[in-house]
Amino acid sequence: MIPPPNVTGSLHIGHAFTNTLQDIVVRWRRMLGHDTLWLPGLDHAGIATQMVVERQLSQEGKTKEDLGREAFEKRIWDWKERSGGIILKQLRLMGFSLDWSRERFTMDAQLSRSVREVFVSLWEQGLVYRGDYIVNWCPSCVTALSDLEVVTQPEAGSLWHIRYPAADGGEGIVVATTRPETLLGDTAVAVHPEDERHKQLIGKSVILPVLKRVIPVVGDDFVDREFGTGAVKITPAHDPNDFQAAQRLGLPSISMMDERAVLNENAGPYAGQDRFEARKGIVARLQAEGLLVKTMPHSVPLGRCQRCKTVVEPRLSRQWFVRTKPLAEPAIQAVEDGRIRFVPENWSKTYFEWMRNIRDWCVSRQLWWGHRIPAWTCGACSELIVAREDPKSCPKCGGTALTQETDVLDTWFSSGLFPFSTLGWPEKTPDLARYYPNDVMMTGFDIIFFWVARMIMLGMRFGGDVPFRTVFINGLVRDENGDKMSKTRGNDVDPLAVIEKHGTDALRFTLAALANPGNDPSLGEARLIGYKAFVNKLWNASRFVLMNLEGEVAPSFGRPALPLPSRWILGEFDKTAREVNASLAEFRFDQAANALYHFLWDDFCDWYLEISKAYLADASQAPAARAVLLRVLDGSLRLLHPFMPFVTEEIWQKLPHHGPTIMKAAFPTGPEADPGAAAEMAPLMALVTAIRTIRAEKSVDPKKRIKVGVVAPTQRSLLEAEAAWLRSLARIDPLEIRDAAPPEAPQTIKQQVGPWQVLLPMAGLFDIEVERARLGKQREKLETERAGIAQKFDNPQFVARAKPEVVAEGRARIAEIEALLERNGATLRDLGAS
């Protein structure tokens, strides 16, 4: 299942990222021949979407109340069509291979039926209850919020010390509060029962300032003696702690604010004022009456609405809750025993942390957009009816005056069912049997609690199994400085703009290459430019291959008969294929992308393509070379296809004998073991590099072909066989292969490369002093390395306790260094002699 995007606008780069990774997995598995489903969907996103539309209305000078519920819902549906349309278009533009025949929306009739079924079942199982509790309330959105929808941050505030005089005329008690306005709803003052300073007041009464109500002093050990004055005012209707204390102590609640945080009739002279306005007035009045003892600056944790940033008000109200503990237990267990695996594994800790301290979930929202709670109240007998089908009459008294609950469900309630509601549940559909549980769920860490945890809880309860076996958690895309992207910062990246500028394939490949698990990717333009160049490189390499396919192409080839470089590139290709498969199996998109990048660019383009030019020029070698080029290009396109679907399909269609689509071509798995060609090939490549380096260091004209001798006491035939491309890559003419070094070699650079010694006569081409300095430097480096290794051997413990192969390796390297130093010394002597 795709994590369904909210129909609040269009997709951002974060969607592009997570969905790209999903598409890579899906395309890869599909090419491997697996039965794959990636189901597209959209989320109605209750509060977020309603806010968007309300904002539009307010620009027209209207409110949703002006329209009425029905017209307002219609208006949101219109918006949903528009936003959803944009999103679906974007998903297609990104090349995501979703199954469009199964597109779902969380408010589809079928999904709504699932929602109702689950809600009613939970009710029947005693896991849903309705009650009056303190909930997080957004006075601007005018709805309850779950704990997760509140963002708490410390903000600068004050701690006011206020005197509550004793009813009997005594001094009374000083309380400390950060919210003086709520004293209007106080019904007690609490102190710690063992607090020597205050305990004698317990049972006595004090006079509430402003309203002059008489309230009791009570004892309760939830009071922290260290904080403030050790006395706390109790406002049960406006503070969760106080609410609980009041329940324990049997204190009454007085609500003094309405749903928009405007003070109500219980606020006496302050009725009608906004909460913050009232605060100022009350503080001033306390000051005037001499009841304000002191005011201290104080940092207070302030909760704000996740959506609109308004300061959340704890509010006593009637809400619907899901009892989460019974749901959480099996959900915890499923992760503990490995039936569900988090990738990276570390996220399971975060999951456990939250799940083990889970609190009941407030699922009712006072919104108009969403799944209306299927509950009715009988006008005659007040019976609460929760039912799958709209009831016609009260089952208890037969009354027909039923009113439906106006609240809707938290949007995450329906998305929590997504892994099975989208497959037709509660019907036992073939799709459900075939695709539930999902194999993989891929999403961001920001919704582990909101979504992943709920899917697991609800999926296990109602789906009959875990909803998915693996949860892959990707990071959050940041800008090139590692800063979080946001529209307000102006550093956000619009995927469409990137596509316009660099191409979809480049964007996808970049995102994949950045996806190292556990880290947040930093998306900078430089990276995009680099990978756009890679796409271009692939295009040009393909052009080269296609261009050279003109002549005869060997219909098949036996690998052992091929020249070394061809065997080598086929071996490297297989190795890469194995690496890509292994990396993708572990969700290491970065490793897979890097392996492909390195193979295609370095091995294939920089080496093999150049080498092949020599073969293509030779009629006897060309057919086999063409076949190898074609084989490697075809395989590379397949390996790259999940990452860059567009170019790979385009090129693949130009290949001879191509199928209908590369999407369904077999994915290479690189089954063959490394034939050892890499080890043979290495010294030849080193030879070319060594000669190029010498040329560059000596500033030999790059166009000039120079004479080079190679002393080859062994492996002479290999050199002879591969001489043609060696000459062209290193720009050599002639290449003299000899059994032994000449007795004299004046003004000649000598360098050991693998089993061979290179002799590069530099007569008149270089500065002896510069060369002597270079050799000196090289000598120093070798000696330092030798000393380092020798130091290890000085330690008898090393030889005794280190792994034998490590010791052997050290010995071998010393011998190698000795040999190199020997050559180096000889060359230095020769230079001196000349």
Added chain:
RNA sequence: GGGCGGUUAGCUCAGCGGUAGAGCGUCGGCCUUACACGCCGAGGGCCACAGGUUCGAAUCCUGUACCGCCCACCA
């Protein structure tokens, strides 16, 4: 207050027990008929700090310092 990450080349990041790698950037040279979105070559790091374990630590353990994230009812 709890928990989780990070600190490696100028930048973004791999590596996670055998004395360091990539991409981009930098420097030098090349328009060598697939590609200048390119080719060839070079330089660049006491792997945050301090202890410990080990024959051996960027890599394991402990602590410290910064940076980031998440959770939490101190009025």
